[in-house]
Amino acid sequence: MGGDSRYLGLVYISPYVAGLLIFTAIPFVASFYLSFTDYNLINAPRWSGLDNYVELATRDRTFRKSLSVTLLYVFMTVPLKLAFALFIAYILNYRLKFINFFRTAYYVPSILGGSIAVAVLWRYIFADQGLVNMVITGLGGEPVNWFGDPNNALFTITLLRLWQFGSAMVIFLAALQSIDKTLYEAASIDGAGKWHTFFYITLPLITPVIFFNLVMQMVQAFQEFNGPYVITAGGPLKATYLLPLYIYEEAFHKFDMGYASALAWVLFAIIMVLTLIAFWSSRHWVYYAGDKRS
Amino acid sequence: MAEQAAIASPRDVDIDRTLAEGRRIHAVSSAVRYAVLAAVGFIMLYPLIWLIGASFKTNAEIFSNPGFIPLNPTLDGYIRGWQTSTPYTFATFFWNTFLIILPKTIGTAISCTAVAYGFARFDFPGKRILFASLIATLLLPNVVTRIPQYLLFRDMGWLDTFLPLWVPSALAGDAFFVFMLVQFLRAIPRDMEEAARVDGANTWQTLLFIVVPMLAPALISVCLFQFMWTMNDFLGPLIYLSSVDKYPVSLALKLSIDTTEAFQWNSILAMSVLALVPSLTVFFLAQKYFIEGISTGGLKG
Numbered sequence: 274m275g276g277d278s279r280y281l282g283l284v285y286i287s288p289y290v291a292g293l294l295i296f297t298a299i300p301f302v303a304s305f306y307l308s309f310t311d312y313n314l315i316n317a318p319r320w321s322g323l324d325n326y327v328e329l330a331t332r333d334r335t336f337r338k339s340l341s342v343t344l345l346y347v348f349m350t351v352p353l354k355l356a357f358a359l360f361i362a363y364i365l366n367y368r369l370k371f372i373n374f375f376r377t378a379y380y381v382p383s384i385l386g387g388s389i390a391v392a393v394l395w396r397y398i399f400a401d402q403g404l405v406n407m408v409i410t411g412l413g414g415e416p417v418n419w420f421g422d423p424n425n426a427l428f429t430i431t432l433l434r435l436w437q438f439g440s441a442m443v444i445f446l447a448a449l450q451s452i453d454k455t456l457y458e459a460a461s462i463d464g465a466g467k468w469h470t471f472f473y474i475t476l477p478l479i480t481p482v483i484f485f486n487l488v489m490q491m492v493q494a495f496q497e498f499n500g501p502y503v504i505t506a507g508g509p510l511k512a513t514y515l516l517p518l519y520i521y522e523e524a525f526h527k528f529d530m531g532y533a534s535a536l537a538w539v540l541f542a543i544i545m546v547l548t549l550i551a552f553w554s555s556r557h558w559v560y561y562a563g564d565k566r567s
Numbered sequence: 568m569a570e571q572a573a574i575a576s577p578r579d580v581d582i583d584r585t586l587a588e589g590r591r592i593h594a595v596s597s598a599v600r601y602a603v604l605a606a607v608g609f610i611m612l613y614p615l616i617w618l619i620g621a622s623f624k625t626n627a628e629i630f631s632n633p634g635f636i637p638l639n640p641t642l643d644g645y646i647r648g649w650q651t652s653t654p655y656t657f658a659t660f661f662w663n664t665f666l667i668i669l670p671k672t673i674g675t676a677i678s679c680t681a682v683a684y685g686f687a688r689f690d691f692p693g694k695r696i697l698f699a700s701l702i703a704t705l706l707l708p709n710v711v712t713r714i715p716q717y718l719l720f721r722d723m724g725w726l727d728t729f730l731p732l733w734v735p736s737a738l739a740g741d742a743f744f745v746f747m748l749v750q751f752l753r754a755i756p757r758d759m760e761e762a763a764r765v766d767g768a769n770t771w772q773t774l775l776f777i778v779v780p781m782l783a784p785a786l787i788s789v790c791l792f793q794f795m796w797t798m799n800d801f802l803g804p805l806i807y808l809s810s811v812d813k814y815p816v817s818l819a820l821k822l823s824i825d826t827t828e829a830f831q832w833n834s835i836l837a838m839s840v841l842a843l844v845p846s847l848t849v850f851f852l853a854q855k856y857f858i859e860g861i862s863t864g865g866l867k868g
Binding site: 277279280281282283284285286288289290291292293295296297299300301303304307361364365367375377378379380381382384385387388389390391393394396397398400402403404407408411436488492495496498499502503517520521524525530533534537538540541544548 | 621716799836
């Protein structure tokens with residue numbers, strides 16, 4: 274805007290710059306430094322070189338277990354959630370009455386899902402004699418040992434996050450609704466069936482949104498804490514001991530800040546590498562229709 | 568497949584029959600869709616409905632009655648749960664939650680508006696790199712900065728206060744909101760603002776009297792999301808608060824699982840219901856802002 278100082282914009286964004294430096298940039302660098310130290314909050318940080326990383330790579334069996342559980346959790350939760358969200362959005366996007374009602378109903382769990390109250394609810398409904406087992410036995414099935422069996426415990430956390438598919442679905446639905454209807458008409462005149470239309474028109478047109486949801490859900494899933502902390506406390510036999518739980522305990526129970534920082538950096542590196550792979554691969558599978566990109 | 572055939576080769580068939588066939592398939596397809604949607608919706612919402620019913624049940628009934636209507640309704644859970652096993656009642660915990668939410672939401676709204684205005688309407692040295700940093704923080708996992716932040720707040724003497732829970736947000740720390748507002752502002756034409764400037768308003772007045780009113784729907788979304796996220800926030804209070812008298816609801820709930828005698832299930836469920844009430848109320852009063860917020864924030868990324 275005309276005669277204003279070219280620094281005027283900086284005045285407006287100054288809160289952001291201050292916050293960025295104090296609460297993000299400096300801690301980011303500090304955390305990298307701490308990961309090469311031995312620091313227990315009482316004595317000053319002591320430089321220990323690569324010790325923390327060597328320890329976690331070679332000797333720390335808890336880390337190995339925690340890492341494999343985390344990867345299993347993310348690779349199980351994210352695809353299931355995206356597929357389910359897309360499936361429901363696809364069904365909803367069909368000139369249905371009550372579309373708003375269903376959209377709202379499905380969105381409610383997303384609003385509440387992160388809360389401790391819902392984690393508490395999960396403990397109850399998946400308990401040995403909880404709601405889920407009552408329904409299963411009522412239908413003539415065998416009750417399932419959800420939390421006692423290491424093979425099932427992680428899946429209950431996945432189910433909790435699947436239950437929150439609403440926000441991803443709302444984004445998919447908005448994308449589906451923005452697709453030009455004439456494309457479908459053209460396809461149907463050319464004799465394309467439902468599946469062809471879905472795979473060759475719908476899917477390519479919403480790849481930007483799939484990409485967005487994929488990255489966001491992945492970054493979120495890697496940081497899952499509330500679910501396993503409240504529902505299973507990491508157990509049984511560390512079957513739900515996700516890396517954020519391990520980092521939390523190392524840092525705020527054992528006050529081993531150096532080692533916890535190293536763990537955090539490993540988690541960060543994994544997230545970053547996977548995000549970069551997603552971004553790099555996106556040019557091969559994400560389709561941007563010239564004018565749709567802002 | 569039938570529909571595909573009907574649409575694919577209409578010329579060989581009597582047109583009327585095809586159309587009737589199409590309508591019939593459409594009706595069947597709609598019925599299937601409704602059935603799937605209703606079934607999924609029921610499975611999604613039943614746990615919540617059950618929770619509400621269970622909070623009025625006796626402890627013995629919680630693990631024996633899958634229905635949601637209590638056989639012997641009781642308010643015991645609410646009365647005992649509200650008292651807690653600590654010297655404080657849930658009134659304290661709700662008040663604490665409010666004391667965190669209020670400055671956090673107001674601070675977020677003000678700082679994010681100013682910052683979004685700066686990014687969307689001005690050119691200044693370093694703009695590109697600063698905007699790139701905004702996107703980077705959007706993707707930066709909190710886990711990396713959490714430990715040094717804790718050390719920083721400890722050195723500032725902020726541990727066991729509410730400050731670490733809201734000050735970063737009041738400095739536009741939630742990149743998602745800034746990003747959402749920038750996207751929203753970019754879509755608004757600048758005519759009004761330019762007219763105001765011609766009439767002699769400075770940028771500050773333009774922001775306050777022209778931009779903020781136009782930005783209102785997006786700002787409401789921002790406040791609502793911040794409200795929900797703060798209600799749900801657990802890890803922040805867990806790390807920074809140590810005195811029970813400062814606990815927000817989320818932490819108090821976890822505390823009541825850990826300390827309540829093993830058989831007081833209904834009091835825990837009752838307090839879980841109360842903990843969900845504020846979010847649910849706000850959501851139903853203002854749901855269109857949520858859906859719009861998430862669609863704009865997500866789609867234009």
